[in-house]
Amino acid sequence: MKRYFGFTLALALASGMALAQPRVVINEFAYDDTGTDNLEFIELYNADTVPVDISGWVVDCGDQLPGDNNADFTIPTGTVLQPGQYYVIGTADLNTRCGGCVNLTINPGSGGIIENDNEWIALIIPGNPRVVVDAVVYEANRSALSGWVPADIIPQLGGGLWGNYQSLEAGTTTDDAFLTIGRWRDGLDTNVNGRDFGHMRPSPGASNNLPALQARQCLNFDDYSVGDRPSEFTGSYREPRVIDPTQADNSATTAFNPNTISASPQGGNAMMVRDWAGGGNVAVSNFVYEGNAGYDLYVYINPDTSEFTAGQVETWMIGIGGSESVHNHPLLLETSSSGSANGMTGIGWVFRRSVAATSNPAHPTEVKLRLVDAGKGGDSRVSGSNNTWNIYGEIDLTGASAGWYRLRLEVANGAVKGYFYGDPNNPTVICGTTAMGWVGGFYIGYRETLGNIPQRINPVRIDNACFYVPVEGDVDGNGCVDDADLLSVLFAFGASECSPADVNGDGIVDDADLLTVLFNFGSGC
Template sequence: MSKVSTIAIVLALAVACPAQIVINEFVYDDSGGDDREYVELYNAGGAPVDISGWVLEGADEAWSAPLTGDNNADYTIPASTILLAGDYLVIGAATVPNVDVIVGAANLWENSKEAIVLRDLALTVVDAVGYEGNKSTVLDPSLFEGTPIWGNFTSIDATLLSWSRWADGLDTGDNGADFGQQQQSPGTTNDVATMPPTICDDLEQWPVGTDLICVAPSFVVPRVVDPTVVSASVPNPVPASPDGGNCLVFWDPAGGGDAGFLKAPPVQDTVFEAFVYLFVGHTAGESEEWSLGIRGTTGTFYNFPFGSTANGNTGISWTYETNDTGATLRLMDHGSGGLGNVLHSIPITLGANDGWQRIRVEVTGLTVNANFGGVFGDPASGTVINVAASQLQTGTWYMGYREGVVGTANAHGLLVDRINLGSPCPPEYQVNQPAATLTIDGTNGGIYYPAITTISVGQPFSLEMQSTLLGTPFDFLVNLQPLLPASQPPALTFPDGQIVNVDLVTQPTVWFFSPGSALPNLTNAFAPVQFNNVQTFFPVTASGQALFIDPSALLSISLSQGVQLVVQ
């Protein structure tokens, strides 16, 4: 078929279906010479559309009528422009990849409280997007849909983000809900390659210094660190989290704010859980604020959520504010942009509920279930919050941090460990039946992690074992060295799914009991069985679980949560 006849057929098929053409992605400001600006149109329909002569209008508060009243530039789409079904048209500067229509070299669109409107030949609005709505209350409602994109934005040349629809052509009639910050993709799909539906990451598989490239940052990518060691990313060390080992820090050593967005398809129903570090004790005039959000986005600079109208959070978030007068953790409903609503507020007090804490939030439709503290993985433990969201939204997981400190020496950044995202993670270790408990120095492990205690060689510690089956002749303690992840081949697996991770290779730890410590007669067990002044006389890492014969359990076995001792 000749090119001429092909064009003729396309022209014949091109129909007036303006509603299927959307503003799909755009950049109106960048950190260089404003020479990377563009608008991408997308045909979300099933037929080609002739958009010749249509106008891409720029508008601001001075706008009074189509193409009238302001000093913003307007661009006319060239003749013979047919946008095929599922295809893109990129209008912008020559430096933009895949640009189709070059309309200038730089400063093509205004930077704040503006709108971009697509009009057909009759100057009827086909699509409209308002942006930086935090700066304007008088932008004409015909210039945007729903809520304008709220937060401030600049595409940083080193990271290249854009405002993009969460999926090509996705249009619910609400700009603030339909757009999020994602990696630039002019002329190609916004749909991010699918990641695993569930992310369960304790960050131990990544060496210290690894950048978490599954997050697209506005400035600096999150980094895996040892929180106990001073480094360029950790100016103020803190103890390890309850999970131990590495954690993630989100902080720009250059100062100011930073935002990051998971490179994953948007979701509506999801769960997020993690350990976070809550710092309390800033000096006069200093502050830090951060957010961890789901099904939403935020602005480039993560402007302060409190005391400012410029923060760009959308969706649901846990947001933390700490300054010289106190600290508060809030569960927030940001909707599609604006000041947001506080769903629940938790004052954070030094020595009481600061430091490493577990946070969790799960959204299903308009139902929001959240937890503060308690056992990791357990939706019924800790402070339980059950509330309703203001609207059904689509979005991704995001993080934002901003500091208000003198220099960077007093900054802590956003510290996160054991990230569970998407859906609840399966237990990493075989964990307890209610009949079995084991503690080390008064601490017992959680579903996803053992209780970790670090001591010096020769320093005494205590173990406490308890069974609710008092007086049974078969209660006993088994030292399992070490605990093995359930994903590894277990030594013993029972038909009902019970897993006993007995290491048959590593030599078991030798425990030395100080004089006068009598070993209880476990054949006549009582609750609790205590081992006090236990000592080791060499460096070792030892793990253990209590195993009980339990006639009421299938196969008569109850297995406790794990404990781990690090002797240095």
């Protein structure tokens, strides 16, 4: 006969026997869209191998203790989730947009579903004591969890989701972009929100599972026309756009490329990430990495700050193994009293050019590129009590020439290597180590406080971008283990500093690295 979790739970409670918790999770949600918040939703998913009766379970939403007055939702009697089945709590407008995916209809706006500031969402089996089946917290940067989140929910969070404006739906003024927060894989639950969830295109009532990158993928933006939205990415306020770098576009309706720059080494078109109304913007990939990851691309860097005024700053991040929201500035070395609201997770290159604010001596004047590991997300300030960022190293670009620079990043078996080709033939290499086993995407974030003045800003513009899973023994990152890789190891043999030829990342180029190249010789070619 069929085995239902609800019956098994009742039997267990009656007999006093121990019982494994049902594997039903909060799988995807959207909490902040423009206007009347008419597309908000919460999706549940049965990750178990048996049907689960969720009748009477409560989706508990809240943001304060005591006296929480946010809306909660009770699942109707007779609701049984089959293995792999979804259950969506959402608005009528969402139901129209998704073609009938909503199971429980709620009213839009702050009176109907989840609010837009820091909040928890918990899936509860009522009782005394109650059972917390799953939980997530967003905008955890606003205050310490212990001050406003119920104690029995906190073990499910791993610190929650850090950063403001974690999801967004917008109208015609913002390309109708719609980013939701979903688990990288349906049912993936390590009880660390920042590792389990990422930003992606909405899929209420359907699978979150983006395709895993396997074969090397290189983008030629010449395959698109200027103004196109590359299908490989999804944006937040604005979708990324294809531009001609040598042609400025500051019209009222497009404003894709704010200023003329030199053609990229590949020539032709490039891709830009920017909200041309000003502020921040993000593009996330429509594929994911599973563990090992790499990218190799050209990005235009302008180190000039001569037209900046006190307190002005521009930052961007190009990362892997995580995601971003709308790219609030990473504060990094600042010691300001207010916490960072940057939502970056995973590993990436962070560029910052800024002029010190007279009212904040901790706000530096600098033009630097840093390789950082934001991990599960957290306060990027060195003084932050929730600082989880690890800065592997930095490169001072003060006085460097504006132009296109090759940027490369690889994560393989826990070893991190970042390459900046200030000298095309002799890159600066920064090494480190990181946690293994994560799932996450590729992303680009950009923000400026320069008044959106075309001659000042330098939004992220990339070209000749390749995304790949590193091939073991491939020193130069071209996807093929060949003579060049063998020679790189031989010429660097014995080196103990950070080196591309240190294939296994143990801090020395030795026999183990040579054998790795030899055993994998010809792979990927």
